[in-house]
Structures are given as structure tokens and as C-alpha cells.
Amino acid sequence: MLKFDATVKARLDELISRYPNKKAALLPALWVAQEVYGGWLPEAAMQEVADHLEVSRAEVEGVATFYTMYNKEPVGRHHIEICHNVSCMMFGADQLIEHCGHALGIAKGETTPDGVFTLNGAECLGACCNAPAVQIGGTYYEDVTKARMDQIIESLKGDSPSDVIVPPQSKMPEQGRF
């Protein structure tokens, strides 16, 4: 079933208007598609992007698979990514990942059976001065201890809203409106 309705298409058109050609809107369009499709990019999503941007399906797939933040399979409602690069590693990132895995009953790269949490390692998140750093959807958590991690997980259980990343939506004011 196609999911790009008029509102989504209008958003895509606004994105396209920022660039000299449609193809350049591919990355932002994939972000929109991932949001609309619930946090990942099934084939249908890529097809819809290809159709709207008038580029080939192969091209869309080639790009989507190059970038790690486009999920090629479903992820949990909350995608917990713990930075395991050097500065965070020095402050117990690996132990934090292990702890988190125990708490959730899953290993790195897995999703809980109820589809709420996915756990992954991440490369340097640019929060090295507050290590270890954790990204969940678009939100950063810094200086994360095991106890803090437990609290965060607790707060995200139940029916907390999904935190799939909502991509660029600028509202450029019309000239003369202000």
C-alpha cells in the first residue's frame, strides 16, 4: 500500500525546491520516507521515493544502502545507539552496552520481541567530552551511567511515543511576510 499522501508529497516538493534538481533531494526524501514508514525503508518506500524524484529504483537503493542511518530492516520504536568509540570506550561504553543488553534481554544488533527496543553500538557521536554518550532517535543522553541507562529504559517502556527521527522541515517565510 502506498503511503505517500498529498501532505507527504507536499513536504517532498518543498525539499525538492531547495535544490537545482530533483535528485539532490534524495537524502532528505529518504529521511521523510523512513519517518513515514515507521523507522525503516522497505522496498515500497524506496519505490515511492524513486517515483516522486524521477530517479531509478536502483539508484535509490544504491544510495540508501550506503548510509548507515537508513534502516534496511525494521527497528524498535526506540533505537538505542551507544557510542563505542575511543573517548566513550575509556569511560565504560562496552560495559554499558553489555549492561543494556542484559536489561533488555537482547544482544547488540537485536530488537526486543515486543518491537520496542533495538540496541546497537555507534561510532563517535561528537559528544566525547561527556562520555559515554547514547543516542536514542534524535535525542542524545550524555555522561550515561548504568543506573541512568536503567532509568532511561524504564521511561521509554509502556506506550511512550516512537522517537523515529523527523527530518528537515524548514518553513521558509515568504518574502515580505515579516
Add this chain to the structure above:
Amino acid sequence: MSEQPQLLYQNRYVEGIAGIDKWIEHGGYDAFRKALTMTPEAIIDEIKVSGLRGRGGAGFPTHIKWSAVPKNFDQPHYLVINADEGEPGTAKDRDLMNGIPHLLVEGCLATMVAIRASKCYIYIRGEYVQPWQSVQRAINEAYAKGFCGKNVLGSGLDLDIYTHLGAGSYECGEESALMSSLMGERGMPRLKAPSAPLPMISGVWQKPTVVNNVETVSTVVPILNRGGAEYTKIGYGSPRSRGTKLFSISGHVNKPGVYEIVLGTPFSEVLEIAGGVRTGHTLKTYIPGGSSMGFAPPTPLDYPFDYEGIPASTQTLGLGSGGLIVMDETTSIVPIVKRLVDFYHHESCGKCTPCREGLNWLSKIYQRIEDGAGREQDIDLIWDICDNIQGKSFCALGEGAIWPVMTSLRLFREEYLSYIRTGKDLAMA
């Protein structure tokens, strides 16, 4: 301690400074207004006098890039801002974009005047959702005040700024890969001059393009406010390293954080600014400017910390992005280097063989060592593989990947041997 004038971070901690009214109250957009009264040549001259060098890692003189852009308006020119910050240990652009987004927007606008660009794209790494929101909010405010849009402040110039979110690829920070990514392609690097035209002649969409780091264009603001000549008076070291730079200092220091530090400040004082090495511990090694710069020995510490000042004896590649990682005696080197090897292996775009295959091999060897199945000859093997990547990779990622490996081997050979023999390292023994 040397005085540390704050040019970029002067108002960083003022309540509400991310909003445009507070920003203007503190002199915000004065530099841009000044730029509008100047010719592009005059702005470039001011930057030339200031000696500003790119803050993204390479330290390339900014005015040289800018003056290579054609001096006419008969085709679109583009300014592309590199906010892909992915070099391990580097957290400065994020702090700037979160805290003082208008500094970046103002810097972009002034730069656009200088290079005759009417459109600017700020390429922000996909993980930086909060900084992206902060910057987009600032851009929207700038439109509302008439600093962006058509015929800005009656200047006759149309200046549009857009944000563009990446999607998780370290390689996209490389300038030509970043341009590919902005055009909707995979983030792979392209041939460079002299084999291909400079981006300033033919960049994104085959149009003149300048790619600058977030901090570089932000620094244009205090330079225009003070004048290039005044700016050069700041600096404690080399005449070619003037002004201030942001450093993200992480690891085993008492007060990790992002600090604006005058270039040429003695390195020992830089450590002091971050509270010094963890109390009760001693410095083992440090990475001066992002992981690709390699490991430095704990002595000497009394040199001027700037582009020229880092002693050749440290064997590091230099100041880089300003991501200083400090490690004390409790740090095990082999697992750290393994982590970096895995990082570069994961981020290698796969375009050229030495990097793609070499890093794959390195990654396997480090895994073997970690699993306790390492052999002493592995050390020579690692060195050999590095040798085969060095100078033979298509872009600088390959070079950056082997540098932490080679410098760690030079400094900590004994530790490698002990790790291989006993499965443990000296630090843990």
C-alpha cells in the same frame, strides 16, 4: 597562565543567546552588516590579513580558497558548510551549533558575500538532530529579520541558507564525498586537482563551490568585527597560526569540555585548562586533534600548541580537527587501536583497494590478537599492511586510518608484545 581571549565563545554561556534578539543585543549580525558595505575583494583581503586557516582539519588558508572563485555573478556560486563532524574525539562543531547557532548563520552570510554565493547548504551529520534543529531555528529567525531571503537589507543580494541532513557516514566529511552526498549520491570521493578542476571552479552541480568547516566561517565573524590586523595580534606561537581555535578535550582530564584556546598556547597549559590529567594519575599518551592524527608521547609538553608547534618528534600529523583525547596510565592501548581500526574499516567507502582490503586485514589481525591468538610476527605484518596503505589510498581516510596504528606501534611496541604473549597489556598487568 596565558590569557585566553574568547572571540567565538565570548557570549556562549549568555542565557538565551541561541535566539536572534539576544544575539543582536550582543552585537550579532554587525559583522554581516559590515560585510555588506564591503566589496568581496575587500572581505577576502581582510581574511588574508588575518591569516585564517581552515578549522576542519587540514588548516588550508581560507583566503586562497575564496579567491579562486570566479569574480562574476553570471552563474550560481555555492557555499557548502561541512558540519559532518565525525572524526573520533571531535565535538566542537556540535557545541557551537547547539549553543550559538547565529554565529554560524552570520558567518555563512558574510562568507556568501565574499564568494558571491546566493545559496548556502549546511551539511549536518545525520546524528546531529538537535544541532540541526538549533541551526534551522536560527536560519528561520534570520529570514524573519530580513538577513536571509531576497534583496537582503536592501543590498540587492539574494541569500538563501538551507540545512541538509546526512545519514551516517564518516567519509562524507571528506570534501568531495560531501559534495557527492549533497547531490544525492553515495558519499564517495572524487578525483582532485590537478586531475580534475578545483571545486572553486566546478563543484556541486558543476558550479563554483567553496566548502568550509562550521568553525572556519564562524571565525569570519570576529575577524570582520575586529579587522584582520587586530586578529593577527592574538596567538602565542607561529606567525602562521593566528587567532583562537575550538578544542574538544576528552578522556582522562578533570574537566573535559569544549574550550576556545589561543593558538600557540603551551600544550601543558592546554591540559591545565581542561583541569589537568585526572588527579592521582599520570599522562600516558594523547591524540592531539582527532584520531587520525595518531598518538603522541607524554613528553615534551612545553611546546606551542598550534599548526606549526607540535614537535616533529611526536610523529603525529598535527592539530587536525581539535579533538584532543588524553589518556592516563590506566589505558590499554591495543584495544583502543583495535577500536579505531574497526571504525575506519567500517567507514571505508570501498572505492580503492589499499584502504578497503588493507583495513579488512588489519581488523582481522587485531581481532586475532584480542582473541589471544596473536603471534609476535603480527606486529611486522601490521606494519607491512600500513606501509601498503600509506601514500596509496585514494583519499585521506586511508592515511588517517593507519596513523594511529603506526604511531601506537612506535610508542608501545612492548605493550603490543606483552598483550600478544599474555593476552593482557602492561596497563592491566
